[in-house]
Amino acid sequence: MPAASQPAIRATGLTKVFRTFDRRPGFWGGVRDVFDRQHKELTAVAGIDLVVPVGEVVGYIGPNGAGKSTTIKMLTGIMRPTRGSVQVNGFDPYHDRARYVRTVGAVFGQRSQLWWDLAVGESFDLLRELYGVPKDVAAARLKRFDEVLGLADFLRTPVRKLSLGQRMRADLAAALLHDPPVLFLDEPTVGLDVVTKAKLRDFLRALNRERRTTIILTTHDLQDIEALCSRVVVIDHGKVVHDGDLEGLRTRFGGGKRVAVTLKATVAQLPEMPGITAWHRSDPQHVQADLAEGADIPQVLARCLAALPVEDIRIDEPGIEDVVKALYGGRE
Numbered sequence: 001m002p003a004a005s006q007p008a009i010r011a012t013g014l015t016k017v018f019r020t021f022d023r024r025p026g027f028w029g030g031v032r033d034v035f036d037r038q039h040k041e042l043t044a045v046a047g048i049d050l051v052v053p054v055g056e057v058v059g060y061i062g063p064n065g066a067g068k069s070t071t072i073k074m075l076t077g078i079m080r081p082t083r084g085s086v087q088v089n090g091f092d093p094y095h096d097r098a099r100y101v102r103t104v105g106a107v108f109g110q111r112s113q114l115w116w117d118l119a120v121g122e123s124f125d126l127l128r129e130l131y132g133v134p135k136d137v138a139a140a141r142l143k144r145f146d147e148v149l150g151l152a153d154f155l156r157t158p159v160r161k162l163s164l165g166q167r168m169r170a171d172l173a174a175a176l177l178h179d180p181p182v183l184f185l186d187e188p189t190v191g192l193d194v195v196t197k198a199k200l201r202d203f204l205r206a207l208n209r210e211r212r213t214t215i216i217l218t219t220h221d222l223q224d225i226e227a228l229c230s231r232v233v234v235i236d237h238g239k240v241v242h243d244g245d246l247e248g249l250r251t252r253f254g255g256g257k258r259v260a261v262t263l264k265a266t267v268a269q270l271p272e273m274p275g276i277t278a279w280h281r282s283d284p285q286h287v288q289a290d291l292a293e294g295a296d297i298p299q300v301l302a303r304c305l306a307a308l309p310v311e312d313i314r315i316d317e318p319g320i321e322d323v324v325k326a327l328y329g330g331r332e
Contacts, residue, residue: 053214
């Protein structure tokens with residue numbers, strides 16, 4: 001376990017390069033491949049530096065193929081880095097895997113850690129034995145999980161018969177049963193209804209606050225990021241392109257704040273004025289103005305009220321969805 005002054009996670013120059021067979025086209029290409037195989041290298045993660053203090057909740061996001069899953073696999077010890085070093089809870093995840101796995105929990109999207117043909121409750125019993133959790137402690141934790149996740153309805157159901165939402169809830173409980181100081185979550189709210197999502201977010205916030213659990217969250221549900229994360233790390237093409245808070249991400253990629261105006265009557269020509277860089281018209285009665293960096297917002301609002309027949313006016317922050325869409329540049 002890391003000392004109090006040490007970060008929960010430290011990665012330096014973390015790199016993963018995959019070497020794949022480069023097949024030649026056509027019949028004769030196949031014949032040549034038998035005697036002279038060619039390979040090509042694909043860099044999935046390119047020298048990432050990452051330090052996560054104990055108790056921080058970090059959103060780790062990026063488009064498909066950016067290197068998120070490869071990074072998480074190296075941090076959890078599933079995959080060995082090609083170059084660089086990584087320490088989590090004071091362990092090298094790959095070389096110290098037997099001891100290391102007792103200090104982390106993980107939920108990996110569509111892959112369950114539960115036994116497919118066993119009932120959910122039986123899987124919990126096996127995990128309790130594997131991690132050496134006392135029966136009374138495990139029972140108390142499962143009771144709390146049930147209050148948030150509603151596990152009681154399917155504890156006797158085989159894992160293979162669970163719906164996606166039920167399996168995600170069971171996997172999350174399984175990942176937390178041994179009270180790990182570091183938790184890796186990959187799409188933890190997929191398949192959950194709105195009410196359960198809200199309860200889960202509240203639970204994770206409480207877990208972080210009470211236990212100082214360090215959480216790394218990868219998700220496409222940006223409401224999870226806004227609700228839980230104090231810090232966002234954005235990766236693209238294997239490299240970190242942003243590491244900071246949500247406000248910094250909005251400032252850097254969101255295009256700044258906007259003034260949204262509802263007009264009482266149509267205005268043919270929108271006025272130029274200090275503090276506004278451009279006007280946009282969505283329909284005759286609704287217009288938006290891009291605010292210049294450092295603009296005096298009260299003065300801009302006063303000018304708008306004086307120059308336009310305003311029915312309603314407000315300041316809009318760039319939405320996280322718009323920010324990430326701009327950041328990804330149209331990539332899925």
